Amino acid sequence: MLELVRLVKKGAEASVYFASWFGEPAIAKVRFPKAYRHEKLDRRIRVSRTSSEAKFIREAREAGVPTPLIYFVDLKNTAIVMQYVDGPRLKDVLSPDTVGLCREVGRLLARLHAHGIVHNDPTTSNFILHKGRLVMVDFGLSIHSERLEDRAVDLHLLKEALAGGHSDIAPKAFSEALSGYSEVLGEGAKASVVRRVADIERRGRYA
Numbered sequence: 699m700l701e702l703v704r705l706v707k708k709g710a711e712a713s714v715y716f717a718s719w720f721g722e723p724a725i726a727k728v729r730f731p732k733a734y735r736h737e738k739l740d741r742r743i744r745v746s747r748t749s750s751e752a753k754f755i756r757e758a759r760e761a762g763v764p765t766p767l768i769y770f771v772d773l774k775n776t777a778i779v780m781q782y783v784d785g786p787r788l789k790d791v792l793s794p795d796t797v798g799l800c801r802e803v804g805r806l807l808a809r810l811h812a813h814g815i816v817h818n819d820p821t822t823s824n825f826i827l828h829k830g831r832l833v834m835v836d837f838g839l840s841i842h843s844e845r846l847e848d849r850a851v852d853l854h855l856l857k858e859a860l861a862g863g864h865s866d867i868a869p870k871a872f873s874e875a876l877s878g879y880s881e882v883l884g885e886g887a888k889a890s891v892v893r894r895v896a897d898i899e900r901r902g903r904y905a
């Protein structure tokens with residue numbers, strides 16, 4: 699039985715609630731209908747994004763990336779009920795003293811990439827620090843891909859998030875992430891992805 703307790707975040711795509719699932723603290727991520735979309739199409743989009751996100755949350759865990767346990771996928775109400783991960787967001791704890799956490803961010807992204815998954819929204823709001831470990835959330839935009847370009851976009855988005863939210867430590871934080879990335883995928887993979895990130899930045903500047 700699900701009970702919504704309070705709204706945590708209302709995003710463009712979904713509303714996230716702190717909830718109770720048979721008495722267990724839980725998170726319910728609900729995609730509500732969008733009035734501006736045709737009803738049938740809207741339903742198809744919500745069902746497909748809900749099931750896709752739940753699938754990626756599971757797949758990521760199988761790839762060795764900590765993610766919340768999925769308790770229930772409610773396709774009728776297009777909701778995912780998952781384990782509540784207790785702890786602060788990386789965004790709220792990242793400082794010169796904790797910049798080493800970004801090494802783990804890089805390792806987790808590399809593990810996803812090694813398993814053919816690209817997260818596509820690796821901001822510091824989407825990592826929760828739980829008992830000293832980072833847990834990754836928000837797989838709503840994730841895709842299956844082995845392409846260098848898609849992997850580089852993941853790292854580019856991380857770099858942008860660090861520059862935007864943590865400008866004082868951003869270069870150090872990103873270089874920690876790259877060290878973690880190369881620990882998992884090797885120096886060669888890291889060098890290729892860094893070159894491609896630079897390409898993406900050049901294209902951004904002259905576009």
Ligand SMILES: Nc1ncnc2c1ncn2[C@@H]1O[C@H](COP(=O)(O)OP(=O)(O)O)[C@@H](O)[C@H]1O
Pocket residue numbers: 706707708709710711712714725727766780781782783784787823824826835836837838
């Ligand atoms: N399983 C979870 N446990 C604890 N907090 C969560 C969980 N899932 C999401 N959150 C919190 O809710 C916020 C929004 O969830 P998220 O899936 O990132 O939705 P959005 O797509 O709107 O960004 C996260 O940044 C995190 O703070």
Ligand SMILES: [Mg+2]
Pocket residue numbers: 823824836
């Ligand atoms: Mg998010």
